[in-house]
Amino acid sequence: MGRPRGFDEEQVVRAARDVFWEKGFDGTSTADLCAATGLNRSSLYNTFRSKEHLFLRALARYTTDTTDGQVELLDDDGLSGLDRIRALLARIVDDAVRIREEGPGSGCFVVNTTTSFAAHDPAVARLLGTDRDRRLASLRTAVLAGRADGSVHPDREPEATAWYLVSVISGIRVAGQSGARREVLESVAGTAVEALRA
Numbered sequence: 001m002g003r004p005r006g007f008d009e010e011q012v013v014r015a016a017r018d019v020f021w022e023k024g025f026d027g028t029s030t031a032d033l034c035a036a037t038g039l040n041r042s043s044l045y046n047t048f049r050s051k052e053h054l055f056l057r058a059l060a061r062y063t064t065d066t067t068d069g070q071v072e073l074l075d076d077d078g079l080s081g082l083d084r085i086r087a088l089l090a091r092i093v094d095d096a097v098r099i100r101e102e103g104p105g106s107g108c109f110v111v112n113t114t115t116s117f118a119a120h121d122p123a124v125a126r127l128l129g130t131d132r133d134r135r136l137a138s139l140r141t142a143v144l145a146g147r148a149d150g151s152v153h154p155d156r157e158p159e160a161t162a163w164y165l166v167s168v169i170s171g172i173r174v175a176g177q178s179g180a181r182r183e184v185l186e187s188v189a190g191t192a193v194e195a196l197r198a
Contacts, residue, residue, distance in 0.1 A: 059109065164192075
């Protein structure tokens with residue numbers, strides 16, 4: 001019978017997430033991961049098998065934490081469809097500003113990974129695709145709710161509008177990473193809301 005682990009695996013995954021988020025997959029060394037997690041090389045790889053596997057666990061943790069919060073906003077039956085979308089975009093702006101000012105990484109971990117790594121790794125591409133599809137489904141639901149309650153223009157086709165909002169969200173995150181002020185990001189979000197209004 002093996003000895004019980006003397007560390008919290010999820011805490012290690014979150015520490016690794018912050019390093020990968022800041023430095024990217026290629027820029028993160030085993031030494032960086034050991035320093036961040038407090039584990040030695042053998043403990044790290046005995047538990048997580050490889051740098052690639054740990055990266056996938058870290059990215060999965062990030063997408064779950066981030067998307068759960070977004071889905072909760074978009075599924076709020078107490079708000080109109082448009083107000084759900086407005087609340088989500090406000091959160092995205094807040095996150096973009098916070099990450100730039102104090103976050104562990106530079107920009108959005110998903111955006112960074114999508115543009116730099118996903119095309120070269122099928123497992124990463126699958127994970128990001130599953131996360132994207134979950135976000136698109138919640139956005140479509142909010143658009144449909146808005147059309148039903150009269151807050152979203154009836155001509156806004158749910159699938160295309162969901163993709164439009166994903167594009168706006170990615171744009172806000174990249175603009176925030178590039179140094180756009182909060183007022184600019186809020187204006188982008190407000191323009192997107194007005195484009196949907198009935």
